[in-house]
Amino acid sequence: MAESIQAPMLVYLVTGGCGFLGEHIVRMLLEQEPRLRELRVFDLHLSSWLEELKTGPVQVTAIQGDVTQAHEVAAAMAGTHVVIHTAGLVDVFGRASPKTIHEVNVQGTQNVIEACVQTGTQFLVYTSSMEVVGPNIKGHPFYRGNEDTPYEIVHKHPYPCSKARAEQLVLEANGRKVRGGLPLVTCALRPTGIYGEGHQIMRDFYRQGLRLRGRLFRAIPASVEHGRVYVGNVAWMHVLVARELEQRAGLMGGQVYFCYDKSPYKSYEDFNMEFLGPCGLRLVGTRPLLPYWLLVLLATLNALLQWLLRPLLLYTPLLNPYTLAVANTTFTVSTNKAQRHFGYKPLFSWEESRARTILWVQSTEGSGQ
Numbered sequence: 001m002a003e004s005i006q007a008p009m010l011v012y013l014v015t016g017g018c019g020f021l022g023e024h025i026v027r028m029l030l031e032q033e034p035r036l037r038e039l040r041v042f043d044l045h046l047s048s049w050l051e052e053l054k055t056g057p058v059q060v061t062a063i064q065g066d067v068t069q070a071h072e073v074a075a076a077m078a079g080t081h082v083v084i085h086t087a088g089l090v091d092v093f094g095r096a097s098p099k100t101i102h103e104v105n106v107q108g109t110q111n112v113i114e115a116c117v118q119t120g121t122q123f124l125v126y127t128s129s130m131e132v133v134g135p136n137i138k139g140h141p142f143y144r145g146n147e148d149t150p151y152e153i154v155h156k157h158p159y160p161c162s163k164a165r166a167e168q169l170v171l172e173a174n175g176r177k178v179r180g181g182l183p184l185v186t187c188a189l190r191p192t193g194i195y196g197e198g199h200q201i202m203r204d205f206y207r208q209g210l211r212l213r214g215r216l217f218r219a220i221p222a223s224v225e226h227g228r229v230y231v232g233n234v235a236w237m238h239v240l241v242a243r244e245l246e247q248r249a250g251l252m253g254g255q256v257y258f259c260y261d262k263s264p265y266k267s268y269e270d271f272n273m274e275f276l277g278p279c280g281l282r283l284v285g286t287r288p289l290l291p292y293w294l295l296v297l298l299a300t301l302n303a304l305l306q307w308l309l310r311p312l313l314l315y316t317p318l319l320n321p322y323t324l325a326v327a328n329t330t331f332t333v334s335t336n337k338a339q340r341h342f343g344y345k346p347l348f349s350w351e352e353s354r355a356r357t358i359l360w361v362q363s364t365e366g367s368g369q
C-alpha cells in the first residue's frame, strides 16, 4: 500500500464489526487510517451506532451478512484491499452447539479465505485467541510465555478447537495466489482475555454484585494470574498490522502475535475489581470461600443440569468445568514480538484503559446496556 498524498483509496472490510472488539476496530480505523476510502462493516446483526458513522468523510457501508454463507462473504469482499476477520462465535458456556461453533468459526474463516482468493483481496488479518494455546485441560500454567514458549496444547472444548483450526487455515493460506496473481498475505492475532467498554461479562459481574448488596465472593485464589488486554489496544494492534502487512509481508506473513499491553497480571477476579471496586463493589475473602473440590462438584453439576435440561431450556451458567479450569490456571503472556515486527506500542496506558473501563461500567448501571 504505497503512501499516497492523493485521495484516500483503500477499501477495508471488518467482519464481526458490530461486536465488542469489532466496534472498537471500526472506530479505530476511522480515526487512525488516513488512506481509508471505504469501510465495510459485515455482521450478522447490524448495530444502530453505525448510522452516526455514515456522516463522516469515509464511506461506511453496513452489510448484514453471515460468514457461513460463502456467497454473501464473496459479494461483500469484492473490491476490498484488506479484510479484518473478527466475526466469531465466542461461547464457552454451552449456548451454541459444537456444530454451530465450528460452522461460524471454522467454515466462516474458510469462506473468508476463499473469498480473498476469488475476489483478489490480498491482505487478511485474523482475530485468533490465546485459547489456541491454552490453558490446557491439564491445568499447566503458562507463565509470562511468548509465541515460542513450548506448551502442551490439549483442546477438547469446541471454542478453542474451532479457533485453533481457523488460525491454522489462515496461516496455511499465506502465499496462496489471489485473483490477479498476487500472493495472499495473512496474519493472526491472539488476544488474551479482552476487557474494556462493551465487555458483557464485566457488566454481568457488576450487576450480580449490585444484587448481592455490593459484594462479590472470591472463588479463585489470588495467586492464579491471568493476562488481560484492553480492547482499545487490541483494536490498535489490528489497525497497525493491517497497515504494515504490505511493506513487511516477508516478515509478517503467516505469523502469529499475542495481543498484549501493560495491564497488570492478576487473578481474573482481582483484575475485575480494578474496575468494579471504584464502582462500589467489594470482593469478600482473601482466600476462596469454597474449597476447590466443591467448586469442581458445582461445575460438574451445572454441566449435568445443562445436559438434562437441554430438551426443555438452555441452562448456561458462568461456572462449568471448562470456565473453572480456565479461571483457575495461570496464563500470562510476556512478549515483544509485535513491537519487533511492526513497531506496536499500546496506544492506551494502563491508567487510561482502567479509567475508560470504569466510566463505562458506571454508565451501564440501570441503563440496560
Ligand SMILES: NC(=O)C1=CN([C@@H]2O[C@H](COP(=O)(O)OP(=O)(O)OC[C@H]3O[C@@H](n4cnc5c(N)ncnc54)[C@H](O)[C@@H]3O)[C@@H](O)[C@H]2O)C=CC1
Binding pocket: 015, 016, 017, 018, 019, 020, 021, 022, 042, 043, 044, 045, 065, 066, 067, 068, 086, 087, 088, 089, 090, 104, 108, 127, 128, 129, 130, 163, 190, 191, 192, 193, 194, 195
Ligand atoms: N472476548 C474475548 O476475550 C476474546 C475474543 N477473541 C476473539 O475476538 C473476536 C471477537 O470477539 P468479541 O468481540 O468478544 O465477540 P462478540 O460476540 O462481541 O463479537 C462477535 C461478532 O461477530 C458477529 N458474528 C457472529 N456470528 C456471525 C456470522 N455467522 N456471520 C457474521 N457475523 C457473525 C456477531 O454478531 C458479533 O457482532 C472473536 O473472533 C473471538 O474469538 C479472542 C480473544 C479473547
Ligand SMILES: C[C@@H](CO)CCC[C@@H](C)[C@H]1CC[C@H]2[C@@H]3[C@H](O)CC4=CC(=O)CC[C@]4(C)[C@H]3CC[C@]12C
Binding pocket: 090, 092, 128, 129, 130, 131, 192, 193, 194, 201, 219, 220, 268, 269, 318, 319, 322, 323, 324, 326, 327
Ligand atoms: C469461577 C468464576 C468465579 O467468579 C469465574 C468464571 C470466570 C470465567 C467466566 C472467565 C475466566 C477466564 C475467561 C476466559 C479467558 O479470559 C479467555 C477467553 C478467551 C477468548 O477467546 C474468549 C473468552 C475467554 C474464553 C474467557 C471467557 C470467560 C472466562 C472463562
